[in-house]
Amino acid sequence: MKNIKKLTLLHSNDMHGDFLAEKIDDKLVGGVSMLSGYINQVRREEKNVLYAISGDMFRGSIIDSEFRGISTIQIMNILGPDVVTLGNHEVDYGLAHLLFLEKCAEFPIINANMYITTNHKRLFAPCKILNVDGMKILFIGVLTELTLLECKKDNLIGTFVTLEDAAEEIGRICNTYNSIDIDLTVLLTHIGFEEDKELAAMLDPAWGVDVIIGGHSHTFLTEPAVVNNIPIVQAGIGTDQIGRFDINIDTDNNCIDSYTWKPVPINSANCPRDPAIEEVINVYQSQTDAKYGQILTRFVRELTHPSRIRETELGDLFADILKDALGVDIFLMASGSIRVDKMGPIVTKGDFNICFPFDDTAHLLYWTGAQLKTAIKRMLRDEALGGAHTEFYQISHGLEIEYDQKTHSFLKFDYEGEPVDDERVFSIGLQQYHYKNMKDSFDLDIEEVEKIKKARVVATSCKDVIEEILSEGQHQDTEGSGRLIIHTA
Numbered sequence: 001m002k003n004i005k006k007l008t009l010l011h012s013n014d015m016h017g018d019f020l021a022e023k024i025d026d027k028l029v030g031g032v033s034m035l036s037g038y039i040n041q042v043r044r045e046e047k048n049v050l051y052a053i054s055g056d057m058f059r060g061s062i063i064d065s066e067f068r069g070i071s072t073i074q075i076m077n078i079l080g081p082d083v084v085t086l087g088n089h090e091v092d093y094g095l096a097h098l099l100f101l102e103k104c105a106e107f108p109i110i111n112a113n114m115y116i117t118t119n120h121k122r123l124f125a126p127c128k129i130l131n132v133d134g135m136k137i138l139f140i141g142v143l144t145e146l147t148l149l150e151c152k153k154d155n156l157i158g159t160f161v162t163l164e165d166a167a168e169e170i171g172r173i174c175n176t177y178n179s180i181d182i183d184l185t186v187l188l189t190h191i192g193f194e195e196d197k198e199l200a201a202m203l204d205p206a207w208g209v210d211v212i213i214g215g216h217s218h219t220f221l222t223e224p225a226v227v228n229n230i231p232i233v234q235a236g237i238g239t240d241q242i243g244r245f246d247i248n249i250d251t252d253n254n255c256i257d258s259y260t261w262k263p264v265p266i267n268s269a270n271c272p273r274d275p276a277i278e279e280v281i282n283v284y285q286s287q288t289d290a291k292y293g294q295i296l297t298r299f300v301r302e303l304t305h306p307s308r309i310r311e312t313e314l315g316d317l318f319a320d321i322l323k324d325a326l327g328v329d330i331f332l333m334a335s336g337s338i339r340v341d342k343m344g345p346i347v348t349k350g351d352f353n354i355c356f357p358f359d360d361t362a363h364l365l366y367w368t369g370a371q372l373k374t375a376i377k378r379m380l381r382d383e384a385l386g387g388a389h390t391e392f393y394q395i396s397h398g399l400e401i402e403y404d405q406k407t408h409s410f411l412k413f414d415y416e417g418e419p420v421d422d423e424r425v426f427s428i429g430l431q432q433y434h435y436k437n438m439k440d441s442f443d444l445d446i447e448e449v450e451k452i453k454k455a456r457v458v459a460t461s462c463k464d465v466i467e468e469i470l471s472e473g474q475h476q477d478t479e480g481s482g483r484l485i486i487h488t489a
């Protein structure tokens with residue numbers, strides 16, 4: 001007879017400082033109070049429970065940004081995850097600050113990717129074995145390439161580059177620890193749903209990987225995707241839901257006997273509140289409310305940003321502000337910098353900080369018309385238009401593009417009403433991250449681009465520029481259409 005033990009494995013990803021519940025259809029939804037209440041309820045009801053977070057605890061809320069993640073770590077300490085892996089936004093406040101935050105954490109943070117180049121020593125523990133009711137559960141942390149790009153700014157920090165490299169490292173860790181009777185192996189990844197499926201296909205079944213819990217692409221699933229006999233799951237974004245595995249483990253053969261998985265909505269209908277965690281949040285919120293409650297501006301109406309892979313109203317407004325304020329021909333502003341799908345008509349300082357939480361420098365550089373077309377074609381590749389979590393840009397006024405995805409060609413590529421000449425040189429504004437990672441974002445080499453003229457910083461804070469211009473004017477309005485027309489295949 002098989003020796004079967006049950007494990008309940010709860011998981012979150014891409015929480016992005018989503019601490020507070022919101023009212024939807026007269027029902028409270030999300031927030032860490034009810035999330036904590038649900039986790040605590042399951043811990044009381046079930047014998048063997050683990051809770052894991054698959055990256056991006058940070059960024060997206062005023063409370064997180066104002067206290068540079070320290071508030072998030074304290075709140076997470078009360079939430080009590082059993083293991084956490086890093087996401088790309090964990091390094092937003094700098095690597096040194098991340099290492100400080102790790103010291104504040106009362107839970108293990110794992111990552112197999114990041115290491116010091118001089119001696120190849122890892123910056124974090126690559127894995128964690130948790131003992132539950134006599135079972136040994138191995139967790140391995142794997143990071144997204146977006147973080148790898150961010151770490152290029154520090155030559156002392158190395159990372160894996162390809163999924164093949166990551167698969168090889170996973171095999172090395174599994175080979176090392178499977179000899180100590182591991183009952184279940186879980187990959188906590190932050191590489192995106194499509195990449196998770198590619199990675200799963202590369203894994204040797206002999207390594208014994210049983211489950212992949214992912215993040216980064218904010219994918220909401222109603223059932224697992226199964227590749228190479230490995231269930232792959234993800235729980236959307238924020239705290240509106242949590243993933244739940246109920247797994248029957250064959251401890252004699254160290255494998256899954258059977259399992260069920262489902263997303264569980266976090267709302268007032270089925271989740272109790274946690275007063276203890278609310279007290280901590282209220283302390284931080286009272287401090288941020290006093291600072292961020294002031295009205296910044298008023299729009300004519302609510303402006304929207306419903307998708308990161310299309311031209312939007314907020315995208316047009318912000319890209320235009322940066323173009324005009326900095327005096328460049330074209331500003332390409334990252335769609336992912338806008339973190340809400342709507343804002344206004346009344347905009348407080350807090351609303352703007354939630355909408356645009358990232359603060360980086362603006363770089364002035366020079367591209368030929370041909371290079372500009374290469375950059376835009378890279379942005380409009382099929383992978384991006386198909387919904388993959390790639391970089392996409394909002395374009396400032398003056399540039400008008402019509403693109404046919406079926407033929408991968410431009411039907412129109414005009415600047416100020418005239419077709420763009422390949423030899424014409426344009427001044428281009430980019431945020432720091434995208435300037436630093438120009439090859440990946442635009443398929444352009446910095447060295448080649450700077451043969452025209454060396455790039456330079458023209459603003460130390462894009463956020464300051466947008467906030468200042470917003471505060472100077474009332475009743476702003478934009479159309480959010482006409483600059484980038486895409487005929488999909």
